[in-house]
Amino acid sequence: MEQKSSLSVRWLRRYRVCFVILLLIVAIQLFLAYKSVELDLAGALRTHRDAREAEEPPPEPVAPPAPVQAGAKHLRITSKELGFEPECDINAKEAISALQRAKTKDCRQHIASIACAIQAGRFYATHLQSSCPAGNHRANVSLGCYRDEKDSRLLGGYFTSFKTSNSPGSCVELCLQSGYPYAGVQYARECFCGFDTPPSSAKLADSSCNMKCIGNAKEICGGIYAMNVYETGIAKFTPQLAASTPAPGQEQRAVRIAFLLTLNGRALRQVHRLLRALYAPQHIYYIHVDARQDYLYRKLLELEPKFPNIRLARKRFSTIWGGASLLTMLLQCMQDLLQSSWEWDFVINLSESDFPVKTLDKLVEFLSANRGRNFVKGHGRETQRFIQKQGLDKTFVECDTHMWRIGDRKLPAGIQVDGGSDWVALSRPFVNYVTHPAIDDELLQALLHLFRHTLLPAESFFHTVLRNTQHCDTYVDNNLHVTNWKRKQGCKCQYKHVVDWCGCSPNDFKPEDWPRLQSTASKSLFFARKFEPIINQAVLLQLEEWLFGPYTSEYVNLRGYWQSLYHHEDVHGAGDDLARTVGDSLMRLSAQQFKLDAVQLLELTHYLHRDQYKGFLVRYSALARNTSKELQLESRVRPVQHGKVAKNSRVTKRLRNFEVSTDFDQKEQVARNFAKLLGPHSDLMLSYTYQGVAGSQDTSHSYNLTLIWLDPFDRLQDFNELHVEDSQVDVINYSKTLLKRPLTPGIWTAKLIGRTSIYAQLKFLVAPLAYAKGEPIHTAAAARAQNGGQAVSLPDNFEMPAEWQQHLPSVNEVKTLLEEASAHAELIGQPLYSRIDDLVGKFFLLRETCIVDGSSVLPELPLCRDTAWSSLAPDPKSDM
Numbered sequence: 001m002e003q004k005s006s007l008s009v010r011w012l013r014r015y016r017v018c019f020v021i022l023l024l025i026v027a028i029q030l031f032l033a034y035k036s037v038e039l040d041l042a043g044a045l046r047t048h049r050d051a052r053e054a055e056e057p058p059p060e061p062v063a064p065p066a067p068v069q070a071g072a073k074h075l076r077i078t079s080k081e082l083g084f085e086p087e088c089d090i091n092a093k094e095a096i097s098a099l100q101r102a103k104t105k106d107c108r109q110h111i112a113s114i115a116c117a118i119q120a121g122r123f124y125a126t127h128l129q130s131s132c133p134a135g136n137h138r139a140n141v142s143l144g145c146y147r148d149e150k151d152s153r154l155l156g157g158y159f160t161s162f163k164t165s166n167s168p169g170s171c172v173e174l175c176l177q178s179g180y181p182y183a184g185v186q187y188a189r190e191c192f193c194g195f196d197t198p199p200s201s202a203k204l205a206d207s208s209c210n211m212k213c214i215g216n217a218k219e220i221c222g223g224i225y226a227m228n229v230y231e232t233g234i235a236k237f238t239p240q241l242a243a244s245t246p247a248p249g250q251e252q253r254a255v256r257i258a259f260l261l262t263l264n265g266r267a268l269r270q271v272h273r274l275l276r277a278l279y280a281p282q283h284i285y286y287i288h289v290d291a292r293q294d295y296l297y298r299k300l301l302e303l304e305p306k307f308p309n310i311r312l313a314r315k316r317f318s319t320i321w322g323g324a325s326l327l328t329m330l331l332q333c334m335q336d337l338l339q340s341s342w343e344w345d346f347v348i349n350l351s352e353s354d355f356p357v358k359t360l361d362k363l364v365e366f367l368s369a370n371r372g373r374n375f376v377k378g379h380g381r382e383t384q385r386f387i388q389k390q391g392l393d394k395t396f397v398e399c400d401t402h403m404w405r406i407g408d409r410k411l412p413a414g415i416q417v418d419g420g421s422d423w424v425a426l427s428r429p430f431v432n433y434v435t436h437p438a439i440d441d442e443l444l445q446a447l448l449h450l451f452r453h454t455l456l457p458a459e460s461f462f463h464t465v466l467r468n469t470q471h472c473d474t475y476v477d478n479n480l481h482v483t484n485w486k487r488k489q490g491c492k493c494q495y496k497h498v499v500d501w502c503g504c505s506p507n508d509f510k511p512e513d514w515p516r517l518q519s520t521a522s523k524s525l526f527f528a529r530k531f532e533p534i535i536n537q538a539v540l541l542q543l544e545e546w547l548f549g550p551y552t553s554e555y556v557n558l559r560g561y562w563q564s565l566y567h568h569e570d571v572h573g574a575g576d577d578l579a580r581t582v583g584d585s586l587m588r589l590s591a592q593q594f595k596l597d598a599v600q601l602l603e604l605t606h607y608l609h610r611d612q613y614k615g616f617l618v619r620y621s622a623l624a625r626n627t628s629k630e631l632q633l634e635s636r637v638r639p640v641q642h643g644k645v646a647k648n649s650r651v652t653k654r655l656r657n658f659e660v661s662t663d664f665d666q667k668e669q670v671a672r673n674f675a676k677l678l679g680p681h682s683d684l685m686l687s688y689t690y691q692g693v694a695g696s697q698d699t700s701h702s703y704n705l706t707l708i709w710l711d712p713f714d715r716l717q718d719f720n721e722l723h724v725e726d727s728q729v730d731v732i733n734y735s736k737t738l739l740k741r742p743l744t745p746g747i748w749t750a751k752l753i754g755r756t757s758i759y760a761q762l763k764f765l766v767a768p769l770a771y772a773k774g775e776p777i778h779t780a781a782a783a784r785a786q787n788g789g790q791a792v793s794l795p796d797n798f799e800m801p802a803e804w805q806q807h808l809p810s811v812n813e814v815k816t817l818l819e820e821a822s823a824h825a826e827l828i829g830q831p832l833y834s835r836i837d838d839l840v841g842k843f844f845l846l847r848e849t850c851i852v853d854g855s856s857v858l859p860e861l862p863l864c865r866d867t868a869w870s871s872l873a874p875d876p877k878s879d880m
Helices: 002-055 093-101 105-119 168-177 268-278 294-301 325-340 360-368 383-390 428-435 442-451 461-468 472-473 511-522 537-546 575-592 780-787 802-807 811-824 829-843
Strands: 141-147 158-161 180-184 190-193 226-231 257-263 284-289 310-312 346-351 354-356 375-377 394-399 400-410 426-427 475-476 480-483 528-531 561-568 598-607 614-622 630-639 642-645 655-661 684-690 702-710 716-725 732-734 746-753 758-766 842-852
Touching: 002 105, 002 383, 093 105, 093 400, 093 537, 105 394, 158 383, 168 180, 168 190, 168 226, 257 268, 257 325, 257 360, 257 702, 268 294, 268 354, 268 537, 268 561, 284 325, 294 310, 294 561, 325 346, 325 428, 325 780, 346 428, 354 537, 375 461, 394 537, 426 428, 426 472, 428 461, 442 461, 461 472, 461 475, 480 575, 511 537, 511 842, 561 575, 575 614, 575 829, 575 842, 614 780, 642 655, 655 746, 702 758, 702 802, 746 829, 746 842, 758 829, 829 842
Parallel strands: 257 284, 257 346, 284 310, 375 475, 480 528
Antiparallel strands: 141 226, 158 190, 180 190, 180 226, 346 426, 354 528, 375 426, 394 400, 561 598, 598 614, 614 630, 630 842, 642 758, 655 684, 684 732, 702 716, 702 746, 746 758
């Protein structure tokens, strides 16, 4: 017996390595089998997802940046820093970061109050009850255990694997939120969602589902290819199909439309053009102009006495991109429309960037066949991905013209979440419902509260309300718009100055996008966006002629476009200081040419012809000397920057559009400061185009260059490393500066240098200011505050490369210039104006001048209305 036992031990010892290896192989096989299930499922779902994404653009926002500073998990904020004692000890790092960055006490108090309410668990509803009919579906009802298949998933709509929290309840909640009638748990940590009822042939004995849930060991979450299936309590949602003709017995009266125009900016002529294309006496045109846009509001008010069905909102909001105020503004305007005496059936919101792609009669015919329906565009992708991309699982607070991200949140259980585009066409019954919530309507009250603290709320609020209320059978997945999405250009995180998130915006249509507009002819699409005539007007002309027939020869100035830059009747603030300073100077210089005494700057206007910027127009009043007669004149001005490039250089032969400006739009690849107005508070950047060789794969001809920024004393203030290649073809590049402001007024220089030579240089003007916060500068102290910037932007320990020294002046030369600048910094009154005029005259050229009304004083000047370029010249295409 002992011998036999001894043999067994020896045998085990000899082959124990083999046993270990065998066990390891079995474990690896099991792991790979499990992962293959995950991979196959993910692949199947990804195929389904990609097919949907090919049809619809991604949702507006993209992945967010973390706005919190490094080491934010250790952040604390004191009552001394806040300026008040908060209700609680705020511990959310995003809330602390927002409190540190908010500028006003009121804003900090608002953020702190909401952060404390969230921490106390009394801010959001935790569960809501949908009132959309669910048929025979019941919430959280177990259907039993079912067999799953690797190649044909039982529930193939959505899949996720929870690391620590899977349970039947959490899976049902997620699937319901995503719009699925069925939820299934499997393999302890997996959650599946689907639309279709599991077949009875797949039913298993309950004992086949025997794995404990990873989130709750007291519950069962399926097994290996065995799934516990539950009803979520909702029916499968199917959007309505729009009708092309009225149903038998349907009311035949043509619908009336309330066009809700929500406008911003100064593109008055484009707004007029849009109204011309849409106008008919039986429809209503209700216009909300942003509270900061005095010019547009004032000019559009002139339409009210002429057109009884055009009215401007008197309660105005200051809205920002992504702001909660956008939804507040829309709901207020809809409420105004309901309270008016106008009869209407649909409200359609539009902006100055929209334009019709079909005539109004076709839109009326279409909506008349679809009375009572609501037209919204869904995101067309996995709901959970949409929630994360859109930031719906975050709390945002709007104040100080900023959307502050203050922490994560859990959306209420029990409702479906939906969203997509904020451009909608809504029926009157639904508008009445969302604008007049009953006190006992907990669902709508809670959704209104939720979306007041949501980024881009108008992109989800109407969709989510439709999906979860008695109006769910009126949802049509079409917002009647075609949108020009170009994600590579449009998702450049360009709104970080107003929101703690990254977002995408559509591009402007241009002539190369014409096929996309043509394709709308056979579809139920009636509007397109975006259009900006200051970027491209040719495509608008093409679209108008496609819709309404060709323009006749009597339409003069068809290729001209004018857009206001400044008007003397506006409420003036710091934003106007630079434009008024340069405008006043050009007014004085123009008046001097004709021996006039300048009186008042009236207006500055951009002027383009055939989509080429031709300068800006300066309209002003002046007195003829030795008479009391006041005249009005307008001069066309071209901004110039003085550049010089090295000859016989391979680089400079291909360098184009080398210019310094501000407000570079990465989406449209253009600097929007067309007039090149640069001042002490400007955020400078340089843009250029490098024309490489088309089709070239040669990267051997690449150049590492340095762009150096020199102030008026020729001191190095900043530098940027640039890299260009011959393989780049017409790529528009830009380079921003990190300069301390206020900048020193005067003539600056940007130099593009190599190791031993200057490839190109550009001299440009940073104009001194004659105004401070809208008021003329009267004291030397105020002048120094605006025009006294003399700081060096580079750190004290910066070591200058030896090869750069040749491009910089000596210490003595700089000292002399600094002394001169100190005297200039305190100039006020006429000495200041003279200095400004001297500088402005070098960088802004007066090209031609006209007179508003005929005068014997200046008979040689043409009448402005008879020119092609004046802002007073005829422009029938924008004439209301």
